Amino acid sequence: MTEQLDRPAAGPGSPTTGSAVSGCPVSGGPAPDASLPDYPFTRPSALEPCPHYAKMRAGVPVGQVRMPSGDLAHLVTTYEDVKTVLSDPRFSREATTRPGAPRLGPAPQNFRSLLNMDPPEHTRVRKLVSREFTVRRVNELRPRIQEHTDRLLDAMEEAGPPADLIPALAFPLPVTMICELLGVPFEDRDRFAGWSAAFLATAGMPAEEVLASQIALRDYLAALVAEKRKRPGTDLMSALVSIHDAGDGRLDEQELIFLGISLLVAGHETTVNQIGNSVLALLTHPEQLAAVRSDPEKIGRAGEELLRMYPPGDEALLRIAVEDVELSGVLIPAGSAVLPSLGSANRDGGQFTDADTLDVTREINPHLSFGQGAHYCIGSGLARAELQISVATLLRRFPDLRLAVPESELPRPSGRLVHGVSALPVAW
Ligand code: HEM
Numbered sequence: 001m002t003e004q005l006d007r008p009a010a011g012p013g014s015p016t017t018g019s020a021v022s023g024c025p026v027s028g029g030p031a032p033d034a035s036l037p038d039y040p041f042t043r044p045s046a047l048e049p050c051p052h053y054a055k056m057r058a059g060v061p062v063g064q065v066r067m068p069s070g071d072l073a074h075l076v077t078t079y080e081d082v083k084t085v086l087s088d089p090r091f092s093r094e095a096t097t098r099p100g101a102p103r104l105g106p107a108p109q110n111f112r113s114l115l116n117m118d119p120p121e122h123t124r125v126r127k128l129v130s131r132e133f134t135v136r137r138v139n140e141l142r143p144r145i146q147e148h149t150d151r152l153l154d155a156m157e158e159a160g161p162p163a164d165l166i167p168a169l170a171f172p173l174p175v176t177m178i179c180e181l182l183g184v185p186f187e188d189r190d191r192f193a194g195w196s197a198a199f200l201a202t203a204g205m206p207a208e209e210v211l212a213s214q215i216a217l218r219d220y221l222a223a224l225v226a227e228k229r230k231r232p233g234t235d236l237m238s239a240l241v242s243i244h245d246a247g248d249g250r251l252d253e254q255e256l257i258f259l260g261i262s263l264l265v266a267g268h269e270t271t272v273n274q275i276g277n278s279v280l281a282l283l284t285h286p287e288q289l290a291a292v293r294s295d296p297e298k299i300g301r302a303g304e305e306l307l308r309m310y311p312p313g314d315e316a317l318l319r320i321a322v323e324d325v326e327l328s329g330v331l332i333p334a335g336s337a338v339l340p341s342l343g344s345a346n347r348d349g350g351q352f353t354d355a356d357t358l359d360v361t362r363e364i365n366p367h368l369s370f371g372q373g374a375h376y377c378i379g380s381g382l383a384r385a386e387l388q389i390s391v392a393t394l395l396r397r398f399p400d401l402r403l404a405v406p407e408s409e410l411p412r413p414s415g416r417l418v419h420g421v422s423a424l425p426v427a428w
Pocket residue numbers: 086114115116126178262263266267268270271274311312316317318342368369370371372374375376377378379380382383384
């Protein structure tokens with residue numbers, strides 16, 4: 001197998017362990033470099049984004065920031081510009097994997113995963129898995145999601161209050177679902193949860209550690225592929241192995257392994273955090289909670305609004321401009337890194353009325369939390385079903401659900417691409 005996980009090169013994007021937490025340029029005082037803010041910005045609370053995004057949208061919608069790697073990027077904050085970056089082929093994901101390309105976090109991510117490809121290569125690989133995530137397929141999975149939710153909530157009820165909703169529901173539900181879908185043993189969850197956390201690290205973790213986790217996760221998937229080859233099941237990884245083994249060039253071994261990694265990492269980290277953030281938001285907005293309770297049929301609409309307001313990360317993945325592009329009057333020279341802020345786009349007053357207000361009855365909600373364009377989230381249907389079923393069932397079964405600690409005490413770790421509250425103690 002070709003080695004695709006390189007050691008980090010020295011230079012401006014060399015390993016960093018120091019700049020783990022940066023200031024919010026609005027509320028946190030001046031950034032260490034007076035001219036450029038450090039990215040990511042610090043949140044004022046577990047749910048609210050740094051007010052610097054709103055300031056940028058109103059004044060300088062495309063501005064340079066210094067990423068934890070030390071490299072610079074253009075942070076893009078308005079709805080229209082973010083959509084352009086995500087769907088215009090002049091912004092490439094593949095170019096981020098080239099040697100010496102600017103990068104966000106401590107280690108390079110130079111492997112051929114779905115998220116790191118551009119069309120037409122990307123289109124060929126995506127087609128192989130997209131049929132597993134159709135509306136019909138997700139509808140078939142709904143009873144299974146309900147079954148797991150009921151089982152997890154039975155255990156929570158039986159143990160009695162207080163309970164931490166993250167290990168009780170938000171973590172095991174999406175992880176169990178993605179494990180079943182892929183054919184990954186659920187018993188291995190602690191191992192791959194650790195590697196996957198390192199995979200998504202943007203700061204606060206040495207490059208060597210990130211790289212070691214990337215290699216461990218790749219080796220784990222390679223062993224799983226070997227196992228499926230010997231003893232195929234009815235799962236997605238077995239199906240992908242047989243596509244590869246047909247030998248018609250549709251999927252090579254590296255693509256197979258990194259497709260498995262993409263699905264495993266993207267398939268649980270994001271939804272875990274989305275469920276946690278969503279429940280916290282409802283418990284801290286009593287009128288909105290009452291509105292969801294009064295009409296459980298409206299959970300679909302409520303889910304979209306929770307995704308818009310509290311996505312499990314502020315930015316989509318880094319892109320590189322492959323030619324000069326102008327956005328909001330700012331020239332982005334070819335070779336520059338660009339960070340499209342989904343969270344900021346979702347709060348753009350030019351697109352959403354009362355953009356900073358949580359309104360679970362909002363009718364028109366074209367949020368960008370699942371991205372846009374070629375890399376639009378393949379698991380969005382599954383994620384929506386998991387979010388709707390888990391939140392609706394939780395609210396139905398626990399009519400007196402409330403936070404067991406003040407909101408200000410809830411931890412939301414930074415230094416990760418995907419994040420949310422890491423503990424959510426509740427009582428009832
Ligand atoms: C609330 C939960 C989720 C959110 C907010 C979310 C968000 C996103 C976003 C924003 C992207 C595009 C990233 C970019 O263009 O830079 C993406 C892509 C992706 N997501 Fe999700 N996701 C979620 C759940 C899931 C689930 C459950 C799965 C797996 C089954 C999944 C699998 C993927 C994959 C494989 C891609 C890459 C698609 C491609 O490159 O063509 N996601 N997701």
